[in-house]
Amino acid sequence: xxxxxxxxxxxxxxxxxxxxxxxxxxxxxxxxxxxxxxxxxxxxxxxxxxxxxxxxxxxxxxxxxxxxxxxxxxxxxxxxxxxxxxxxxxxxxxxxxxxxxxxxxxxxxxxx
Amino acid sequence: xxxxxxxxxxxxxxxxxxxxxxxxxxxxxxxxxxxxxxxxxxxxxxxxxxxxxxxxxxxxxxxxxxxxxxxxxxxxxxxxxxxxxxxxxxxxxxxxxxxxxxxxxxxxxxxxxx
Numbered sequence: 666x667x668x669x670x671x672x673x674x675x676x677x678x679x680x681x682x683x684x685x686x687x688x689x690x691x692x693x694x695x696x697x698x699x700x701x702x703x704x705x706x707x708x709x710x711x712x713x714x715x716x717x718x719x720x721x722x723x724x725x726x727x728x729x730x731x732x733x734x735x736x737x738x739x740x741x742x743x744x745x746x747x748x749x750x751x752x753x754x755x756x757x758x759x760x761x762x763x764x765x766x767x768x769x770x771x772x773x774x775x776x777x
Numbered sequence: 778x779x780x781x782x783x784x785x786x787x788x789x790x791x792x793x794x795x796x797x798x799x800x801x802x803x804x805x806x807x808x809x810x811x812x813x814x815x816x817x818x819x820x821x822x823x824x825x826x827x828x829x830x831x832x833x834x835x836x837x838x839x840x841x842x843x844x845x846x847x848x849x850x851x852x853x854x855x856x857x858x859x860x861x862x863x864x865x866x867x868x869x870x871x872x873x874x875x876x877x878x879x880x881x882x883x884x885x886x887x888x889x890x891x
Binding site: 697699701703706707708709710711714752754758763764765767768769770772 | 808810817818819820822825827835867869871878879880881882883884885
């Protein structure tokens with residue numbers, strides 16, 4: 666069936682360094698790829714998204730890249746700060762409907 | 778800021794009790810979803826609705842049921858709670874009008890069944 670693989674499951678980086686989280690999807694019909702951040706005790710919140718007709722999108726310290734041929738997309742966070750510590754989820758649209766296929770999540774730890 | 782609300786935030790209940798988790802949104806979204814999530818782990822879709830009087834089961838089999846009588850309200854009910862139902866339940870909504878698939882989430886209900 667359709668799935669989204671997300672790596673790594675845990676990522677620890679020094680404050681100020683960059684963090685990269687990678688996802689691979691299987692549904693060729695997927696055309697929308699959001700990234701969500703979930704802080705402790707809260708629901709996931711959208712931080713950036715990209716559509717299949719775009720290869721890269723940037724919003725301040727956050728960027729997402731998409732390689733449709735390889736079915737890969739990645740989240741890049743530069744100049745990491747303590748408030749970036751959270752669990753990050755990637756997702757891909759399920760072709761033909763409004764549902765999302767979710768990755769398993771990455772726990773990002775920013776070391777001071 | 779998303780306007781989607783879940784109550785209660787925390788619920789501890791005994792086995793065999795009937796419970797209803799409430800979810801309401803004020804954005805006028807047609808699409809609503811219920812996910813089950815162990816803290817910090819993967820989200821599993823258990824129910825979704827594309828409009829009033831429309832409900833479907835998701836990927837993860839669940840003993841819960843849902844209803845969608847009003848656009849803004851999407852309650853989830855467990856007729857007889859069991860310890861295996863202990864989890865976090867997240868409600869989400871989206872407009873899904875073709876321009877955007879963004880799902881907006883509530884803060885979740887953390888359920889513990891003793």
